[in-house]
Amino acid sequence: MSALGHRARRPDPTPGEREQQVLDRIDKARRRRAKVTxxxxxxxxxxxxxxxxxxxxxxxxxxxxxxxLEPLEDAATLCVGSTRLALTTDSFVVSPLFFPGGDIGDLAVNGTVNDLAVSGATPLYLTAGFILEEGFPVADLERVVASMRAAAETAGVEIVTGDTKVVQRGKADGCYINTAGIGVIDADAPALGVATARPGDAVLVSGPIGEHGVTIMLARGELDIDAELESDTAAVHGMVADLRAAAPGVRAMRDATRGGVATILNEVAKAADVAVVVDEKAVPVKTEVRGASELLGIDPLYVACEGRIVVIVDPAEVAAALAALHRHPLGEQAAVIGRITEDPPGLVLLNTTFGGTRIVDLLVGDPLPRIC
Amino acid sequence: MSALGHRARRPDPTPGEREQQVLDRIDKARRRRAKVTxxxxxxxxxxxxxxxxxxxxxxxxxxxxxxxLEPLEDAATLCVGSTRLALTTDSFVVSPLFFPGGDIGDLAVNGTVNDLAVSGATPLYLTAGFILEEGFPVADLERVVASMRAAAETAGVEIVTGDTKVVQRGKADGCYINTAGIGVIDADAPALGVATARPGDAVLVSGPIGEHGVTIMLARGELDIDAELESDTAAVHGMVADLRAAAPGVRAMRDATRGGVATILNEVAKAADVAVVVDEKAVPVKTEVRGASELLGIDPLYVACEGRIVVIVDPAEVAAALAALHRHPLGEQAAVIGRITEDPPGLVLLNTTFGGTRIVDLLVGDPLPRIC
Incomplete structure (x- = not known):
């Protein structure tokens, strides 16, 4: 039996209360135990x-x-004997296999090198597991392997063990690659992790965002536009080393791959229970990426990069961090894009170019499948 | 211009010389620089x-x-800081995903644990990279993951980092898994490697061979026979530890997966430049495996196991090694199956049950695709 008729009618919420209710609902949904429905x-x-x-x-x-496993960082941190190690893995299923600026081979090496680097490790050794489709051209495999070799040389890592499986025609898409990697962590270096972000910290990106994702979409011919774009795929370990030397107050780094910068910032907000406030005007985005993103109906903040990092740094060291990034070829266009605040905890807010503020939530659906 | 007419006719080769010529040709073909034609x-x-x-x-x-990389052992041996590590990787594309005695999940954990164990390492940490096909039942994924968890617990390892990619319907076969793993190597333990095999050494297997491969073929319904067989998938690290404690003269171990025992023995012969002479009668093979192999037209020596190891051991320690294997539940049916000799270097010879001798070469073609 409904008791509605007996309830005193509540006064209408003020705009501030309404906003708070929305935030509370989002917050509640987020804290719900994850479930795959x-x-x-x-x-x-x-x-x-x-x-x-x-x-x-x-x-x-x-x-x-x-x-x-629980911190869900880009790499797990382990102690083996007296040595601190980082261990990470990534599978690569990018389509097409070859695209302007790179291919699945250098992506597979750089991706794992970067996961180690942003975890504060010096990348050392990689594994390579190939799943090949029957009928895949050997010449293409040779091209992919040559890219891996070149990328490994650039990153100063060795591919030390591997595996090859072949599946029947139609059971894969040419070539999938898994790389796992280990790196060594300096025992004296301060621990990194998105959970350590504090109110007041600055949020930086190391360069223009979304180039990899848009390049892949263009390479698939799914957008009827011509743009002079290349994937930003690169190994960031050198830039990271320079950054950390210049700014020991770096709290966390992440490479903004699948899900883009927006996903990383949500992980920061959630792990540290803080808010991340981003200034849209400050986010470096190439005109071609902005244009293509508009056609795709997707915010560039969600588009994958493969050589850009997000950095959370102590406010006292922002200038030093930015200067270090600017000195590195991969970081010439680095920028401060936002800051960490206390409220509303767990959320990413964007101050838009139009003067409004909106919530930047995690991506729903997959507008850009098989981007890496 | 032919000079044939002027040549003195050579006498016919004796049977011994003819055999030597065959061996020389095989040998020459083997030493040729590898080429993918x-x-x-x-x-x-x-x-x-x-x-x-x-x-x-x-x-x-x-x-x-x-x-x-060059030794091409099951795992690479690395020094990081003061720590000796083993690093390995394997992708799993077995079809079907579920089969009597196991599934792709425990196979993926045990396979990597075993590669570490036979390399003389104590397995510690694993990565898990999933490539899922759009439409794959979540319940099946849960079942696979539960198997991985149970296998990891049994093997005493932790899965510490992972990755999930999804490809479109028709671009994979449900679920492919890559695992990479690291283990620690006792700095005082003697180095292992198939290249260290010496004439006089004994060759052991830890149990009946070929059960995994035949189980998979039966599970596919490709053989019109009923047999009570289960995959032998198991983590061998405990058995390996017992074996090494009892017989420090163990020179090398390998787990006999794809390509079976025959492939391992060829790797031993080639790496150590020795001959491996196997006594067919001594090789433990279950009746069901022998029968199915006959139907398939394949020697059980080529059929994959997933919980059996081949051991090369100093002749002085054969009894101790065999006793240690027999004491372990996974090694109850271990047997000495052959010995290392000097001649003919690089070859595996089988003394057959019929009293003849034949060369057991590397497998050509793939009679058992996607066995792991």
Missing amino acids: DERITLSHGAGGKATQSLVEAIFLDAFRNPR | DERITLSHGAGGKATQSLVEAIFLDAFRNPR
Whole structure:
């Protein structure tokens, strides 16, 4: 039986209260125990956004739970004997395999090198696991392997062990590559992690965002535009080393791949229970990327980079950090794009170029499948 | 102009000379620089036999060449700081995903644990990279992940980092998994490696061979027979530890997966430049495996195991090694199956049950695709 008729009518909420209610609902939804409600895997489970997060938390984290996995950083930090190590893995299923500025081979090396570098490790050794489709041209494999070799040389890492599987025609898409990597962490270096972000910290990006993602979409011919764009795929370990030497107050770094900068910032907000406030005007975006993103109906903040990092740094060291980034060829266009605040905890807010403020949530769906 | 008419006719070779000529030709073919003559990848490139070897040597080894990769052992041995580590990787594309005795999940954990264990390392940490096909049932993923968790617990390892990619329907076969793993190597333990095998050494297997491969073929319904068989998938690290404690004269161990025991023995013969002479009668093979292999027209020596190891041991320690294996549940049916001799270097010879001797060469083609 409804008791509605007996309730005193509440006064209408003020605009401020209404905003708070929205924030509370978002917050509540976020803190809910992750659950995968889909019966089948969808592309969005691989997009790096909300569905990926649910899958990881509800299925993988729940089953494999251990203190090294739980931070869900780009690499796990381990102690083996007296040595501190970082260990990471990534599979690459990018389509097409070859694109302006790179191919699946250098992507596979740089991706793993970068996951190690942003975890504060010096990348050392990589593994390479190939899943090849029957009928894949050997010449293409040779081209991919040559890219891997060149990328490994540039990054100063060695590929020390590997594996090759072949599946029947139609059971893969030419070539998938998994790389895992280990790096060594300086025992005296301060620990890094998005959970250590504090109110007052500055948020930097090392360069213009979204070039990799838009390049892939253009290479697929899915956009009827011509743009002079190349993937930004690069190994960031050198830039990271310079940055950390100049600014020991760096709290966390992430490379902004699948899901883009927006996803990283959401991870920061959630892990540190802080707000991230981004100034849209300050975010470096090339005109071609902005244009293509508009056509795609996607915010460049969600578009993958493969050689850009997001940096959270102590406010006292912003100038030093920015100067160090600017001195490195990969960081010439680095910029401060926002700051960490206390409220509203767990959220990313964007001060738009039009003067408004909106919430930048995790991506729903997958507008850019198989970007890496 | 032919000078044939002027040549003195050579006397017919004796049977012994003829045999030597055959051996010389095989030997010459083997020592030839590896070359991939195919223009496209075939299933045989993933079979673990001749084509895989050519691919690895001509393409991967040639591009990535470094002292840690070159031994082509199951895991690379590395020094990081003061710590000796083993690093390995394997992708799993087994079809079907679920089969009697296991599934792709425990296979992926056990396979990497075993590569570390036979390299003389204590397995510690694993990575897990998933490539999922759009439409893959989430319940199946949960089942696979539960198997991985159970296998990791049994093996005493932690899965500390991972990655998930999703590809469109038709671009994979449900679920592919890559695992990479690191283990620590006791600095005082003698180095292991198939290249250290010496004439006089004994060759052991830890149990009946070929059960995994035949189980998979039966699970695919490709053989019209009923047999009570289960995959032998298991983590061998405990058995390996017991074995090494009892017999420090163990020179090398390998887990006999793709390509089976025959492939391992060829690797021993080639790496150590020795002959391996196997006594067919001594090789433990279950009746069901022998029967199915006959139907398939394949020697059980080439059929994959996922929980059996081949051991090369100093002759003085054969009894101790065998006793240690017999005491372990996974090694109850361990047997000495052959010995290392000086001649003919690089070859594996089988003394057959019928009293003859034949060469057991590397596998050509792939009679058992996607076995792991």
